[in-house]
Amino acid sequence: MKKISYFIILIFLLFLSCKNKESNSFSKQSNSKIKIVATTSMIGDLCKNIAGERGEVVSLMGEGIDPHLYKPTRTDIVKLNSADIVFYNGLLLEGKMIDALVRIAASGKPVLAVTELLKESFLLEPKEFQGQVDPHVWMDPKAWSASAVVIANSLAKNCPDSKEYFLSSLESFKEKIFKLDKLSETALNTVSPKTRVLVTAHDAFNYFGRRYGFEVVGIQGLSTESEAGVHDLEQIVSLLVERKISAVFIESTISKRNIEALIEGAKAKNHQVEIGGRLYSDAMGKPGTLEGTYLGMIAHNVSTIVKALGGTLPEEGLLQKINQ
Numbered sequence: 001m002k003k004i005s006y007f008i009i010l011i012f013l014l015f016l017s018c019k020n021k022e023s024n025s026f027s028k029q030s031n032s033k034i035k036i037v038a039t040t041s042m043i044g045d046l047c048k049n050i051a052g053e054r055g056e057v058v059s060l061m062g063e064g065i066d067p068h069l070y071k072p073t074r075t076d077i078v079k080l081n082s083a084d085i086v087f088y089n090g091l092l093l094e095g096k097m098i099d100a101l102v103r104i105a106a107s108g109k110p111v112l113a114v115t116e117l118l119k120e121s122f123l124l125e126p127k128e129f130q131g132q133v134d135p136h137v138w139m140d141p142k143a144w145s146a147s148a149v150v151i152a153n154s155l156a157k158n159c160p161d162s163k164e165y166f167l168s169s170l171e172s173f174k175e176k177i178f179k180l181d182k183l184s185e186t187a188l189n190t191v192s193p194k195t196r197v198l199v200t201a202h203d204a205f206n207y208f209g210r211r212y213g214f215e216v217v218g219i220q221g222l223s224t225e226s227e228a229g230v231h232d233l234e235q236i237v238s239l240l241v242e243r244k245i246s247a248v249f250i251e252s253t254i255s256k257r258n259i260e261a262l263i264e265g266a267k268a269k270n271h272q273v274e275i276g277g278r279l280y281s282d283a284m285g286k287p288g289t290l291e292g293t294y295l296g297m298i299a300h301n302v303s304t305i306v307k308a309l310g311g312t313l314p315e316e317g318l319l320q321k322i323n324q
Contacts, residue, residue: 033053035058035084036055036058039067050148063252072097085109091115117150118137124210140208148170184318199239201258202218202251240266246309247277249304249308274308280297280301284296
């Protein structure tokens with residue numbers, strides 16, 4: 001039902017965009033910046049890399065913000081109304097913002113889901129959440145590069161004078177994503193197949209796991225609104241003990257309470273498990289840091305996982321090798 005609801009919402013927003021296509025087109029002078037509003041920091045980072053000096057980008061959800069639970073504030077509505085174009089993730093990630101996005105689209109403003117180019121066959125629908133599509137597609141760099149294409153094409157369509165600039169920025173950024181993806185694959189392949197199990201606070205890493213060959217176990221479901229039961233925790237503790245998994249991971253936007261319960265449960269069965277580090281899942285790191293960028297976020301996650309699970313990283317680091 002939720003899967004059907006998502007596609008109904010997407011079609012409705014696309015309908016509004018087509019209906020208002022004349023008012024959706026806007027023209028900017030060469031010295032005038034395009035006002036872009038992105039729902040999440042990951043989308044905002046894509047926009048900054050593509051729009052560059054010709055865009056003024058605002059992300060509604062910053063460091064440590066959980067998009068599953070986020071409700072737009074009055075200030076957010078003002079920002080949305082003052083934007084030239086709005087980008088959101090889609091796939092019901094911003095479930096509590098749908099009404100606001102529909103209203104903005106109905107006013108004639110371009111409101112676009114950056115996941116719209118992803119084929120339905122690509123999307124994951126975990127068994128325990130049948131009918132609900134996994135929205136965490138940015139965890140697969142290849143998929144996220146398709147989102148960059150949506151942004152570049154949309155900006156080029158609405159600002160034809162800057163079309164070549166946006167498309168050039170797109171190709172440059174896609175090349176960096178491609179390099180990071182390949183470097184990440186090489187580093188993650190150094191982890192022993194027996195220990196390629198990624199245990200995290202919630203199911204945000206399924207696309208990551210599929211892309212890099214890791215079994216992913218999330219204590220909570222796709223949305224952080226889900227609650228983990230005692231039985232769920234006991235099953236994961238048994239997995240840790242049986243597979244001799246030595247590290248589990250906390251996430252930047254979620255309490256580590258359940259992760260600590262796993263560690264205590266394993267300890268009670270004479271198996272030592274440590275927190276392997278903090279991963280960035282639903283939000284990037286602090287602005288101005290490496291983790292505060294999409295490339296830095298992925299590089300941090302990969303490096304943290306590889307080190308905690310006994311793999312090997314390049315001495316110069318993943319991001320440094322991208323620029324070589």
